Amino acid sequence: MRLFAVIMTAIVGAVLAACSSTPPNPNPRAGDELKMANVDLPRYMGRWYIIANIPYFAERDFVGSYAQWTLRDDGKIRDEFFGHKMSFYEPVTHHEFVDSVVAGTNNAKWSVRIFWPIYVTQLTLYVDPDYQYTILGYPGKKLGWIFARTPTIDEAKYQELLARLDAMGYDTTQFRRVPQLQDQIGTAGFQSPGDK
Numbered sequence: 001m002r003l004f005a006v007i008m009t010a011i012v013g014a015v016l017a018a019c020s021s022t023p024p025n026p027n028p029r030a031g032d033e034l035k036m037a038n039v040d041l042p043r044y045m046g047r048w049y050i051i052a053n054i055p056y057f058a059e060r061d062f063v064g065s066y067a068q069w070t071l072r073d074d075g076k077i078r079d080e081f082f083g084h085k086m087s088f089y090e091p092v093t094h095h096e097f098v099d100s101v102v103a104g105t106n107n108a109k110w111s112v113r114i115f116w117p118i119y120v121t122q123l124t125l126y127v128d129p130d131y132q133y134t135i136l137g138y139p140g141k142k143l144g145w146i147f148a149r150t151p152t153i154d155e156a157k158y159q160e161l162l163a164r165l166d167a168m169g170y171d172t173t174q175f176r177r178v179p180q181l182q183d184q185i186g187t188a189g190f191q192s193p194g195d196k
């Protein structure tokens with residue numbers, strides 16, 4: 001049991017170090033507190049494609065990635081991640097987590113169980129009225145995501161969502177689009193599998 005605790009402490013330390021290695025946030029609103037959205041949980045469930053994120057170790061090198069959220073009978077959320085590692089020609093990778101909505105947050109703050117006893121906090125910062133686009137964040141603004149119900153969105157909508165992140169105090173230069181189509185790999189602004 002003690003060895004397990006030491007290993008878990010080392011993993012958490014590595015995660016925190018990876019998150020803190022980014023340069024200082026130059027956004028003049030960087031210190032502003034993140035405000036969460038009001039979320040209609042049943043409408044929020046379903047498939048969400050990862051349009052862009054601040055790249056980090058757990059999702060790096062994935063293409064065609066998306067999340068699938070399902071409300072369980074006990075009120076918790078089945079949180080599934082799907083994606084192809086390195087190439088669209090590779091089989092789909094699947095990871096599953098259990099999320100709990102934090103009471104008193106209008107369903108916008110989730111405690112995500114990576115594996116016991118490791119939990120992280122996920123914040124819904126924006127969802128449009130039609131529940132077609134959403135922005136997720138992380139305390140400290142080191143991590144962030146743009147999701148959509150469709151695998152691709154037009155440039156104008158992408159820039160609009162980036163502008164929302166900028167207004168929230170994010171350093172939007174850290175965001176990279178996630179390839180959802182083969183021909184997006186290597187395109188300016190998109191992540192390329194294998195890049196550091």
